[in-house]
């Protein structure tokens with residue numbers, strides 16, 4: 440079999456997306472391709488994106504990253520889930536944790552057993568059957584395989600890009616600083632041939648990865664790929680962000696607190712808190728939003744509040760010609776479930792798997808785009824669920840969300856769950872039954888019936904099963920160290 444010549448990949452942009460792409464390619468393809476990353480210090484990065492989901496650990500494992508070093512360098516903390524406050528209704532909270540809830544049987548998920556229990560007088564909340572959720576509530580954490588505790592991280596976005604830059608440069612990635620002023624294309628094929636910098640330097644390549652952020656300098660401004668707008672389902676279009684000093688012990692979860700026209704977040708890092716207020720500008724003015732954020736934060740501000748505008752949706756093709764878009768240039772479904780960095784990692788893994796060593800083949804491009812579309816649509820549905828299934832009627836924004844037409848795929852899932860508690864699962868989907876059920880129950884969806892298989896247990900057996908499972912979780916949680924104590928001994932940042 441013939442091996443083609445060594446290809447050159449040019450990565451445009453050095454935010455989280457650019458350096459994740461560089462690090463992954465350096466590790467997996469470093470011997471067979473040359474890579475150059477161009478970034479502009481003058482433009483800088485978006486410098487948000489600080490909450491993650493558990494698959495990041497697998498990605499780090501693939502890169503051979505040492506967890507303690509990574510956590511110290513990025514001031515990271517552990518994340519067991521997200522606390523959704525005032526989403527179902529004002530003054531009602533629930534946690535979407537990364538844990539399993541209860542023990543399922545081959546034919547029916549655990550929530551069917553819990554629903555029967557409710558009917559038979561068991562009053563314990565669904566949340567009491569998840570170890571991660573209870574540990575989060577108690578502010579506790581430990582790394583454990585038995586019982587397994589599933590977790591992700593909160594991290595400092597700027598420090599993370601720096602950390603991956605060091606990793607990539609140590610593995611041979613070339614970095615060029617400069618502002619791209621022109622994207623050159625081949626007249627015949629339409630492929631990108633080179634990037635011209637303000638300094639006059641030209642960077643040529645065989646393949647280009649667009650990580651230039653929302654503007655999509657290559658994929659959109661040069662290749663005019665097109666964008667599918669999802670603002671009719673995800674109407675928030677703005678965020679004010681600000682960093683504050685920490686106050687008290689760090690929580691092992693993100694807080695997402697709904698307000699009259701969106702929500703705000705608290706992301707606890709070791710040395711500071713990340714805060715942001717996401718909103719729909721049609722229902723809340725920018726000045727009001729800024730005031731709402733400033734009035735709600737607890738610690739002293741260490742940055743000025745900064746406005747970020749966005750449009751939810753996806754790039755029509757993540758791979759077009761000889762260019763793949765990653766990160767914000769490929770689309771954005773808002774940060775509610777911390778899915779953007781995850782999409783960068785799955786995007787680069789997919790690209791490496793389908794790497795066009797022998798030239799670009801249409802079927803490969805089509806398959807890449809098909810998988811990318813499916814993945815982002817599944818995440819979109821999960822996020823739309825949070826907005827749509829609510830009892831809130833206190834503002835025009837929530838009335839809009841409650842009554843909006845939702846994607847058919849999501850409507851189908853909600854129907855299945857409402858009618859007979861079926862939590863539909865698509866192969867390979869990121870958020871599993873445990874996530875869908877925690878959010879459905881958390882937002883107040885109560886099914887009309889459950890699977891009859893649960894009657895294979897007698898009432899006595901079911902009662903013992905539910906009671907013992909819950910007790911075991913309580914016993915484990917009692918013995919766990921606090922999140923703060925675990926961080927202090929495992930990955931504490933050096934005091935400055």
Ligand SMILES: Cc1cc2nc3c(=O)[nH]c(=O)nc-3n(C[C@H](O)[C@H](O)[C@H](O)COP(=O)(O)OP(=O)(O)OC[C@H]3O[C@@H](n4cnc5c(N)ncnc54)[C@H](O)[C@@H]3O)c2cc1C
Nearest residue numbers: 452453454455456485488490619651652766767774779780
């Ligand atoms: C409000 C908000 C909150 C978010 N929260 C989360 C979260 O909690 N979790 C999560 O997973 N994701 C979150 N995200 C998404 C996350 O921030 C991004 O996915 C991530 O930071 C990747 O950004 P990026 O690298 O694509 O873009 P950027 O960080 O914008 O980087 C763009 C890069 O391109 C360079 N560039 C641009 N133009 C040029 C040019 N002409 N010449 C040279 N270089 C250029 C810039 O200098 C920069 O290096 C959030 C996003 C927003 C808007």
